Amino acid sequence: MKLKLILCVLLILFLIGCTDNDEPTVQKRDDFKGTTRQIEKRLNWIGHWLGDHDREALVWEVATNFELRNPDVEINLKFPQQIIGVRSKPEQAKFIAELIRTGNTGWDIIWLDDFSYQYTSKELGDPKWGEKYLVNFEEVAGFKETQKSFIINDPVYREQTGGTIVGPYIEGYYYALYYNQSIAKEIGIEIKQYGMFFGDLLRYVKAVQKYNKKHGTDIAVFYEAKDWTTVEILFQNLYKSELKDFKKVKEKIGSKQKNTALLKTFKAFEELGKYNPLMSSYKENVWYQTRHFMLKDKCLFFVNGVWMYNHWMSMDEEKIKKITPAELPVFQKVDYYLGGFIPTWAVMKDAPNREEAIKLLMFWSRPQVAEKWVRYTKAPTGLVGDISVAGSGDTQFDKFQAKITEKYNGNIHYSADAGYILGEKNQLLQQDINKKLLQLLDGNITAQQAYDEIMKEVK
DSSP states (O other): OHHHHHHHHHHHHHHHHOOTTSOOOOOOOSSOOOOSSOOOEEEEEEOOOTTOTHHHHHHHHHHHHHHHHOTTEEEEEEOHHHHTSSOOHHHHHHHHHHHHHHTOOOOSEEEOOHHHHHHHHHHHTOTTHHHHHBOOGGGSTTOGGGBOHHHHHOHHHHHTTTTOOOSOOOEEEEEEEEEEHHHHHHHTOOOOSSSOBHHHHHHHHHHHHHHHHHHTOOOEEEOOBTTBOTHHHHHHHHHHHHHOOHHHHHOOOOOHHHHHHHHHHHHHHHHHHTTOOBOTTTTTOOHHHHTTTTTTTOEEEEEEETTHHHHHHTTOTTGGGGEEEEOOOBSSOOSOEEEEEEOOEEEBTTOTTHHHHHHHHHHHTSHHHHHHHHHHHSOOOSBOSSOOOOOSSOSHHHHHHHHHHHHHTTOEEOOSSTHHHHOGGGGGGHHHHHHHHHHHHTTSSOHHHHHHHHHHHOO
């Protein structure tokens, strides 16, 4: 009897200690199940960030703390690798599309960001599919107050996901042109971390080809993969720098000026393609399985977001020290940059446990989670909190965050669809543009041919 009483007291003290301001840190568990209690609901959640260092740790912490506060709910947390066998946004999109086609919505919360939304749009042939099948979080009481005001007020964020806010904008990001310091030193080039122009980039590309010919090496300029065309990020920043006007950059309205900028950027890629810049294995590379190639000195540049810090930290905390994030190159100086804020999860409208799923994503939207996110990931967040950027540390990643934030403030934008180039009616042409970029870098097509073929598809 005394033992039971002691255990009860300890449990009460533990639960009191788990307040919103002082949550326990929970490590990854291989078998995530609730403690023995009366379970009324089983919430099926497709997670994200498996294997991504502290990002994954935060997922487990939120899941555990949610269960502690909702003893009638058990979370069934699985990751895409465990469900569809791979972490791939195109494959996740096929999975989501199949759920919708069959009406077999066994998952309450699905992994969904701006990219996977667009891939799903392509699968379903419907850019507005989210309005029909996903919960609109703008209609959830109290949600707007949890997100930074510019996310609610700027329509660009809704447009990422078909005009609907599908969930909390946990993840903020900047894009970077990561470079391998060891390779740069070996080749004998000094790379500009900030203020890089296209001419600088072209000079680096030429230097790599010259080095390879002289030494019989096969160092790639750009990493690339078959399931994520990341050189599109480079393309987008160059293209937008030609427009000069941040308002025009964000508008999903085509114009002659935008068409001219498109052709110029295609010509820049045609010029890069003369020097064989792509990794020879890119047509076989699966992004998630090969994202470590830069750590293994297989390429000079790796174009991607600030989330790479967590990816690479989970692999090798020593080798990451030779990686430096650089500002993406431009045609001319502008006062805006490539980045944004994206949702991570959405709730299916016909989810069996819809209300509990909404409650969990609202649980994610608290200031305490925002502060942990910034601390764990060295990335900004769209959630309201006391900390908005990760710039207080001493690593090259902390300093990059601070510099980009200071330089561009809130003037950041990224689009996962082609609407910003060709207008809203042509937003599904992004994947066609991506294919042209690879053909240009492979030297298989001219800029004029790429441009003409894209314009034939414009409505």
